[in-house]
Amino acid sequence: MQPTGLKPAGPFAAPERAAVYRAINERRDVRGQFLPDPVDPAVLRRILEAAHAAPSVGLSQPWNFIVIRDGAVRAEVRRAFEGANAQAEAMFDGSRRALYSQLKLQGISEAPLNLCVTCDRQRGGPVVLGRTHDLDTDLYSTVCAVQNLWLAARAEGIGVGWVSIFRDDDLRRILGLPERVVPVAYLCMGHVNTLYESPELEIRGWASKRPLDEMIFADRWEGRP
Numbered sequence: 183m184q185p186t187g188l189k190p191a192g193p194f195a196a197p198e199r200a201a202v203y204r205a206i207n208e209r210r211d212v213r214g215q216f217l218p219d220p221v222d223p224a225v226l227r228r229i230l231e232a233a234h235a236a237p238s239v240g241l242s243q244p245w246n247f248i249v250i251r252d253g254a255v256r257a258e259v260r261r262a263f264e265g266a267n268a269q270a271e272a273m274f275d276g277s278r279r280a281l282y283s284q285l286k287l288q289g290i291s292e293a294p295l296n297l298c299v300t301c302d303r304q305r306g307g308p309v310v311l312g313r314t315h316d317l318d319t320d321l322y323s324t325v326c327a328v329q330n331l332w333l334a335a336r337a338e339g340i341g342v343g344w345v346s347i348f349r350d351d352d353l354r355r356i357l358g359l360p361e362r363v364v365p366v367a368y369l370c371m372g373h374v375n376t377l378y379e380s381p382e383l384e385i386r387g388w389a390s391k392r393p394l395d396e397m398i399f400a401d402r403w404e405g406r407p
């Protein structure tokens with residue numbers, strides 16, 4: 183007799199597996215391909231349900247989703263990006279700086295929907311199972327929710343672009359976040375007709391994908407000390 187709550191768990195049927203891997207492999211970070219069409223609330227709901235189904239430390243579910251449609255708020259966020267991006271550009275030298283200045287790194291105003299995924303660092307109380315020795319596991323949990331969201335959005339034909347070039351204080355002020363709440367991911371979202379076949383940063387010559395075999399070590403760290 184199986185204990186209550188268990189159900190059979192075998193591999194998915196081949197087309198279902200293919201769909202999962204397709205979503206993973208065809209997910210892209212979107213900056214410039216957003217269409218102005220609004221995102222259907224039912225579609226957004228499914229995408230947020232996917233995010234909310236993510237694993238979380240001690241089942242603390244530390245995330246919130248701030249849904250931003252207001253153009254005035256987006257304009258303010260866009261200004262915050264411009265300020266931080268000017269600082270960012272100055273951190274690179276020579277030809278890297280020139281290339282950086284040509285990259286489009288956000289679609290805040292073009293995307294009809296922006297979403298800030300936050301992490302409440304006090305969710306679940308003072309002691310959370312699994313977070314007792316690594317306080318950042320609530321942040322890792324929130325990132326799991328972001329990845330679920332990103333994959334579900336791909337399956338729905340909704341592009342997502344993550345923007346992290348902000349001064350923390352700016353986002354906090356604009357979105358009215360209390361001290362205990364961390365803005366983990368600022369996402370631009372909207373319908374897309376086309377997506378790049380590989381990461382745009384690779385196509386534009388900024389960075390390239392590394393082979394998986396370089397990433398796999400056996401038993402111990404095998405890279406540079």
Ligand SMILES: Cc1cc2c(cc1C)N(C[C@H](O)[C@H](O)[C@H](O)COP(=O)(O)O)c1[nH]c(=O)[nH]c(=O)c1N2
Binds near residue numbers: 211381
């Ligand atoms: C935590 C974090 C933060 C950012 C990003 C991603 C992640 C995970 N990415 C997107 C990033 O550049 C992109 O994921 C990689 O280049 C790989 O491309 P694909 O996502 O596979 O298309 C990103 N992109 C961008 O244009 N502006 C940004 O500020 C950021 N910030």
